[in-house]
Amino acid sequence: MIDEIRKIVAERLNETDDKGARLDGMVALRRTGPAVAPHVFVAGDDLSTLEINPRYPLMTVVSRLHKRLPDIRLGVVARGCDERAYVEMAKRNQIDPERLVILGFACTAEEALECYCAEPFPKNLVVGTPAAPGPQNPIVAKYDTMTLAERRAFWKQQFVKCIKCYGCRNICPECFCEACAMEDKAWVEPGFLAPPFPAFHLIRAMHMASRCIACRQCEHTCPAHIPLTVLYDLMRRDMEALLGYVPGADLAALPPLSVTLEQTPLLLGDAHDPATIPLAPIGR
């Protein structure tokens, strides 16, 4: 697979489109010695150092390049989650779709399993064959039966580990804000770890409601091994049930929380009487 990707990247970098334009570069991972880091390959580069592992949110790099170099046209070697990240970022003007070519490859079945990934391949699939979706996260799968007390107990022992390193935010391709609510002292008390009310994590979860594309980068990054994607998977589930919105699925779909009920109606309950809007199941 990696050889095929390298070959296609080489071809793409040398191709000209119908207007005679070439890609200015291809964003991918590069191995230098023992380390792997994002890199912009240009035509003529040694592509034997191009890597696809470990997983890294390359769209963050694309976004920065697009913003700093307003004319640059890039390609990117992307997984399914990278492409979904692109959808939510492009929707919010962080990536210019006109200046990006996605060269997608499919994740392996093992990776899909590891990530509990429901869609382990991009729509712009160029290399590889789609693997079967991974299973649901087992904690998420049994969540409906957990009582409030059980949930509380579960998260208490998770959140207590949090050192507020902001790694989850920093790695997230969808956390592209200039200023962060989690650093605003109005919302998250500075100087306290694991405050009794988990505002830090809840604020991030709310901000992810229409953005989280389930790439699992936050959870992989977390030094405290907090199962953050359980929180976000449940948020994604509630979002889809209430507003029919699946982040990353459709570039044309407007962010549902920002538009009116006419544009994106509630799928559950009656907005005229909020008491009729049902909660997700809670174990008794």
Add this chain to the structure above:
Amino acid sequence: MGVEFEPKIVAFMCNWCTYAGADNAGVARMESPSNVLPIRVMCSGRISPEMVMRAFRAGADGVLVMGCHIGDCHYSTGNHRSVKRMPLLRNLLATVGVNPERLELTWVSAAEAPRFVQVTHSFTDKIRSLGPLSQEVAE
């Protein structure tokens, strides 16, 4: 045990409907519970999840979010955003084990002074029966 638990309830009210409704309740000498601590904002759409969480963090046992009925919003569609945000936040509270009944979104118009009184009473009673939030979080 001793003193009976009296909940603290932060009520975010929009300026045009609920706040006016609350005002009218007062003018009409209707009694609403003193547990309810009103905070006026211009529109229920101004009420962010962060504000709700801050209220919980700062010691509220329940949070009421109140605005104009759908279709009556002074800003035409501000409350459309509340009715999408708040149910998601309720679910999120439930996800981390906070009783979602501690957060309630409801519409009270300027003309509904009796409804304001009824909503605040019943919410206060509900939160009183749930007990303090601190108990729940620090369990």
Add this chain to the structure above:
Amino acid sequence: MNKLIIDGAEYQAQDDQTILDVCRQNGIEIPTLCYHPAMEPYGACRLCTVEVIRHGWSNLHTACTHPAWDGLEVKTQSPAVYDVRRTLMGLFLSRCPHVPVIQNLARQYGVTEPPFATDDPDQKCILCGLCVRVCNDLVKANVINFSDRGIDRQVGPPFLEKTRDCIGCGACTIVCPTGAIDIVLEEAGVYAEKPLGPTAAIYVPSLQAVPRVPVIDTDSCIRFRQQDRSNGKIADACGVCQTLCEANAIDFDQQDEILDLTVGSVIVATGFEMWDPKKLSQYSYGRSPHIITGMEFERLSNAGGPTGGQILLSDGSKPKRVAIIHCVGSRDHNAHAYCSRICCMYSLKHAHLVRDKTGAEVYEFYMDMRAFGKGYEEFYERVQEEGVTMVRGRGAVVDVLPNGKLRVKGEDADLGKLLAVDVDMVVLSTAIEAPHDADKISALFGLGRTADGWFAEAHPKLRPVETNTDGVFLAGCAQGPKDVPDTVAHAGAASAAVLGLLDRGEVVIAPTVAEVNRDDCVGCGDCLLVCPYTAITRVEGKAQINAALCKGCGTCVATCPSGAIMALHFTDDQIVAQIDGVLAWA
């Protein structure tokens, strides 16, 4: 300019005028039957015959067809003229002995009995052909004409049979001098749907219309009907109003227009609707023609109404007993809880009208008499003195008895007894309510509505004409039930508020607007989607707020993930301080 002498006096005339024109213009009376100002003169009836002297020669001519030449001398009253007209009227009277117009004219010329034998005493047509000319020249329907000759000559449609070409415009019946033509309505309901009373195709929509100019009802207007019927081929039918209008104000080419106006303020004066008494079945509305609403009573009592202003039952007789029931749909928790304010006084007026016009006994069922205005109490006392029986208590039920009479039952609270009165007519003083489509207006202008459906004013005491939407004001019943003086006062206040704005030339906006900290903005555009006022635009990739458009709702503030927008006077810090403050205190 022509000069001519008529009956010894000199008059001036235009080239295109006839002798009849000049006479009519100067008030010289000349009788006519076949003349109509909207049509070419024809000289059929000869009744306008005058003596015309030119170059010393005297001749008898019809004034309607003779040009008003320069130097003519005209005698309209000479013995020769009188003789001719007398002869003509004798002939007309012999043909149509029972037509009042003919009888009167004949009498003026000394003819009281038909000088000749009468063929058909019911004959009304004098064969002047005015109807033929109207139908063919004006209406352009070409439906009627003469047929046969000599003594058999008659007027009618082809073969004297019914014809589908007749558009039923009625122009022939209107112009016929002797009333010889009737239109027989074959389709019931065609006219029944039209407003009762005299209505032309061109009319002033209401006496209070501003500007007070007539409108043309294109559904009834002959010109438009002919255009539709002939797919535009007959584009110039009728036009009588245009011909006759001296100000030249009739323009058939005007179209309905939807005006797109840019305005600085709006007064919402959408008024009220009458509540439908069918919603409370105990009043039996619709089960008898004699159970009518106050509004229907007004129509009945109107001089322009179906009975010419007489208060009559459907059989044409006068009612002997009338009940008037107050608060139908008002002050009733099954309908509207509020008082409609206008009904007490109009009910008293109705009682007065019934007493005045019919002398019938009037029973007025009322709960309280709300005679709150200036002079109202005095009117109440006057109506009592006119012999109206006041029953304090709601009229509860109206039953239609088998003999068609109506039985009103209710409690007389003063007597503490149940009461039943049999009457001929019941007038229901129905409530007024907010228009059924008020929700559309409210959505359009962002207006609040009170629980009873009326538009909400900004403050019930201090800002009664303002709304919570800047620049939008309320006048009259749009805000709540009002009688005429209150409506005029309210509307005056609204106008003054608007004029104040116009005069100032600038508006003061609230300082509670949102502001972007551009350093923190990442340009995601969520705020642009949120803003209902399009106050936010993206400038150089970042959000920018137009403070004049921003209304300060703060929804963008709560939406911005980056915390880059600040709601002035409702900042996060201020709200947090309040949250902490109220909780610390409590």
